[in-house]
Amino acid sequence: MPSAKTFTHVQLPLTVEGVSLNVAALHRDGILAPIVFLHGFGSTKEDYADIVQQPALADHPFVAFDAPGCGESQCSDLSRISIPFLLQTALRVLEHFGVERFHLVGHSMGGLTALLLAHQFPDRVLSFVDIEGNIAPEDCFLSRQIVDYPSHDPEAFFAAFIERARQAPAFASALYSASLRHKVRAGAVRGIFQSMVDLSDNADLMGKFLGLKCPRMFMYGEQNASLSYLPHIQAHGVRLAPIAGCGHFPMYSNPIAMWQQIVDFQAVCASATP
Template structure:
């Protein structure tokens, strides 16, 4: 017998910016405010499906999906991928599922996608948990490798990226590396990484993040507590969530602490009058 908060696993056939997509989606219904999860590069919707086992989130509709070029989603043109394209994809998924207002949670690439989505439609977002999403140039420690480690072709770059992460001393980096061949298409990497670097270097993401008009949390692993901008976020009223025994991937290294902080934060935001 399935629990009442179980996910429906479906596919959404969409056309985004002229590109045909078949988006693998996990979603469930509920009577409270919906939560949209946007995963990071090399991750998938399954990073967040344990929410069904967390009673603090009972009653909340939840949407998670594999970004184009990742997981089980199919993209008709991998060369079209960029952060703006991923924002358009998120909006298309929300519209297909009939979701107008929502809590937003994004990790890394998904955090940057979420930031750009929130800046475009601030009236639709109830709260934003940014899990080490890009807000400054220093956040491109993974994506900037597209510049610092050039390769002959997409596969060669991805192979090298995997090997560098496998040897990294960061929490969960080898685990992340081991799954990359199964979770991301090599042709998806360049457009996403180049877009992340361009936005981080030139779009003043910090000003965008600090200017958002709803509650914001910035979550980071204690291994990354040296991020230079954390005092600025704190001074601006952004709630900081340092996750112990963790690096860039709290959903792998310390999920109980991650879920507890997300639940506490979102629990302070009243459900809207529909």
């Protein structure tokens, strides 16, 4: 039987730093604190649409949107897109929906954007689920390809990136590669990847992450259990959420386990709220 708590799909005409956008978003109303989802590179807002299939989260409003240059969102100047630009876009989307305080979930590129958002506005973020978002230089295994495989031709770089993803020995990599060309505009790739590498190498993301006062969970696929910092962040109070049968993409490889971890974490956050 279909869920009574479905979502609405909208297009938001916005201007961010002088750039015209048309941002595609999914949202739902509710009585509890909203959950804001930021997708990863090569993914879309639909990664999180199955929140409506989670009875335990039925009373939470939510917002998920396609980043500029991704999915159904349009951008008048793809060369302006970077992680800081995506942060400003997220702030405009939150403003549009009147979201003040919220739970935050971000994957990969979206996890990095979410971290900067939580660091800049700590009083607004109630909790943070970081799904393999960048917190250290070693996390740039996708984005650092902009350095390792240099090309002046955006289309040529992106085509080669897609082929490398297709052949990567990790869960869901071929599935991920199959839709990349449909989900990302090639002209947006360089600015996103270069800013991800720069921030990961130079912006003390680990210090920002560990400095957050809200409850934090770091989710990772079992194929990435060798990330060097996992014991370190756990020792600093971060809840670890390993996902079995999974690499970098729990929403593709093991969505049932991903949602169960999010549901369990929200229950912990609710029980800790005075």
